[in-house]
Amino acid sequence: MGKAERCGIWMLTVLMDNKKILKTNETMEAAGYGEAELIQMPRFSIHKMYIQLRGVFSKVTWRRLVCNNKGSPKWIFMLRLAIHAKLLTKAKLLKWGVVQDAECSFCNTTKESVAHLMFECNISAGVWKRLLVIWQGVTRQTLNWQGEVLWASTHHKRKTPDAVYRMTMASAVYHIWQEQNARLFKQKQ
Numbered sequence: 583m584g585k586a587e588r589c590g591i592w593m594l595t596v597l598m599d600n601k602k603i604l605k606t607n608e609t610m611e612a613a614g615y616g617e618a619e620l621i622q623m624p625r626f627s628i629h630k631m632y633i634q635l636r637g638v639f640s641k642v643t644w645r646r647l648v649c650n651n652k653g654s655p656k657w658i659f660m661l662r663l664a665i666h667a668k669l670l671t672k673a674k675l676l677k678w679g680v681v682q683d684a685e686c687s688f689c690n691t692t693k694e695s696v697a698h699l700m701f702e703c704n705i706s707a708g709v710w711k712r713l714l715v716i717w718q719g720v721t722r723q724t725l726n727w728q729g730e731v732l733w734a735s736t737h738h739k740r741k742t743p744d745a746v747y748r749m750t751m752a753s754a755v756y757h758i759w760q761e762q763n764a765r766l767f768k769q770k771q
């Protein structure tokens with residue numbers, strides 16, 4: 583390798599290193615760290631810097647219901663869809679022209695929405711109430727969907743009973759939705 587080539591490689595290396603240093607400076611500034619501050623800092627925390635870069639955002643109330651749920655993954659997937667109101671209920675299918683009416687697949691008297699199926703509908707509410715009492719010894723009135731999600735999210739301190747409640751809720755949502763699908767698409771009564 584000639585002198586000119588070696589000099590070229592050396593220049594390229596310096597330029598690349600400078601680019602990395604500049605990029606690092608930009609990242610540090612984005613996290614709120616100035617050069618002078620960094621020099622005087624006795625200890626540096628990567629975790630704190632990560633939080634600074636990520637920013638602060640409010641945690642969703644239902645995270646404990648979904649994240650700490652020991653139920654089957656398919657139950658939890660369905661529970662997530664229900665929480666986000668993404669289940670394709672008849673009210674939604676009617677808008678797409680897939681079904682002829684939006685009446686609930688169970689009671690046939692009210693518009694079918696996630697909130698109605700979980701657990702405002704008399705039939706699903708009856709199932710949920712029995713699950714609460716028989717499996718968990720919970721004797722309170724059944725709540726509406728938002729209320730149940732909130733209750734599950736705030737009752738998480740008693741390890742075993744609350745874990746059972748979260749699993750039961752995921753299971754109930756899954757099986758109610760399976761039954762709704764069977765009635766709607768397989769004409770089951």
Ligand SMILES: [Zn+2]
Nearest residue numbers: 686688689703
């Ligand atoms: Zn109904």
